[in-house]
Amino acid sequence: MTRLERHAGTIGVVAFLLLWETAARLGWRNPAIMPAPSEAALAALTTIPPGVLAAHVATSLGRVLAGFALGAAAGVALGIAAGWYRPVALVCRPVVEILRPIPPLAWIPVAIVWFGLGEPSKIFVIFLGTFFPVFTAAARGMASIPPVILRAARSMDVDGLRLLAKVAVPAAMPDIATGLRIGFGLGFGVLVAAELIAAERGMGHLVMEARQLGQLGISVFGIFLIGIVNLVADHQLAAAIRRTVGRWHRF
Amino acid sequence: MAAAIEISGLAKSFAHDPGPPVLGAVDLGIEENEFVVLLGRSGCGKTTLLNLVAGLETPSAGRILVGGTPVTGPGGGKGMVFQQGALFPWLTARRNIAFAARNRGVASAEADRLADELLALVGLAGAGHKYPFELSGGMQQRVAIARALALDPKILLMDEPFGALDEITRNEMQDELLRVWAQRRKTVVFVTHSIWEGLILADRILVMAPRPGRFVLERRIDLPRPRRRSDPALIALYDEIWACLRGDA
């Protein structure tokens, strides 16, 4: 690998930022409409105290983690049950299949009717965003365990709950892990939308409020913040998966 | 000698499958510590027969006695080795073997000790910490044999265990299996579709034909092991079995 190749990623990022910066500074775009990255960062860091910024991030993360935890727990549990016990599948599937195609954001109005404008409605929508992909992945994972694995277990006289807990669930873990990552990504996207529409804090709110105040630089900064936080969170999740399931499975 | 396995009038057909039964009414007696090879093309019922003995499937008719008692399900001193891919990928080699031992009530520490002993027996001492995907195909099947032995079975049922291996590895594994079998005498029922594999391994070869699955040729091989492929007696047997297999095409 040449030096150019090794640093290609960094060069790409720097080139991207420089291109944007020059474009904005040379006035190809009206700066009131498209601020340069440096101006955006400056505007945000000088006007918003770091504590407030941190609070926005913390609020958003708290919401997404709560919704994700609930959605993942419910999705994994129900998905495993539906993928393993046929009666559960017959009962769960029809309801899930009808609700699954509804985009999570479409639940926002109903969520507000059911839970009001506070935290529960946001967490509910994030919960839905996470639940469906995790449920689907877990059910598919359980259904696609190689038959020879199950036969091997049964040949050792393993059956019932022990077969489920010691063999089937571990065998489905790679699929479940993939589902968790997809579910987190969706939950995060839903979070931002929920915060745009109704919130007093959080990164989505920061972006929306800045626009209403005409501080587009802060909006741009907020968008960057959302991207970075999402990237870091996804990276953490991926690393956790690599440390556990990744020790015995190549994704 | 007492019969280790006694099969009488055994038949199997599947509900959703019309046509002749997968396994016709077959009779077979296998002596203790005998190495029996079931040979035939795909669909001749040899794996079904093995699964019935293992207790993984229930017969449509007839009965199977293992050590004098009827088979009602898995367990009860029957170890099974499958084609590649049947190790639990989330467990290390040692834990895969210990899983089988723990399963028959062996305490954790004792199971680990047994696993290490069996790893050494199959020539994998020191590879216990590896996950299946880190092992070659041949090594995976060594672990699979060790896992089956960890059940401390009276009989060992092997379902084309070397079918997915390249020929070089396969020949090595055959020698390896015979070496292990010499140390831990077991009754072995071994399913394969390789004629040479059968000739190298078996005390007795049973050639099967499909629909209904039945025995069409039975040959006892009394030659001492290790056997040479150039042995004229084996070559004559090869020709005879090949003619029999080709005839039922």
Next chain:
Amino acid sequence: MRARAAEILVPLAVLAAFLGTWEYAAAAGWLRPIRFPPPSRLAGSFVDLAFHGFPEGITIWVHAAITVQRILAGHALALALAIPLGLLIGSHALLDRMTAPVVAFCRSVATLSLLPLALVWFGTGEGAKIFLIGYGCFWVMLSATIAAVKLVDPVLIRAARTMDTGGWAIFLRVVLPATLPRLLSGARIALGVGFMVIVGAEMIGTIRGLGSLIMEARTFYRTDITMVGMLCIGAFGLAAMAALEWLEARLVPWQARAEAQTR
């Protein structure tokens, strides 16, 4: 045969039981109809929406047509840009290395967070919505295209070389067909993203489209209409996916067969 009948009858029975319980609970006063309008009420609302519309005059069909139009416009625009760019990046390793972090980052930016910018750039009209859908679809499609090119089996290219095919001919007759299955599944995923984004994009600054329908209905405490709208979005999304799956089976029959074999 009996098993087959159970496959159909049990889910239907479950659904009937679900709807029946809901209906009964509303009639008995356990559920407040303003929050959980009973199924019978939803059916009525659907008929109402189909003939009179909400707000008055804009029927569900108009809402749906507008939403679908926006999605298709954004989706088409994204595909038109992402496929050529993706083919270019995917076939040049250095370019791929340079762009990978930027692509990963842009994908991580939740599309709807761009809503404020879109409003400034394009106003509250069609432009902003199509931009947002386009943005969401673009990065998904770009990643899918890059991956598709990189995953072309080198054996295919070597095989083509032995047949004295070179340069452009390899690209057109080997690489493109080999990427087609992944491109199509990428397009399908991108369309799904379009359906996600549109709902949020329509919730602000418009009264036409399914997203605005469900939001508007809420402000008027018409939960029944919100729910009917949700179900319609789901149904249209499902129909669009099915259409693309059908197209996939038509365009890459070899892939469908290969998948069936490995299963």
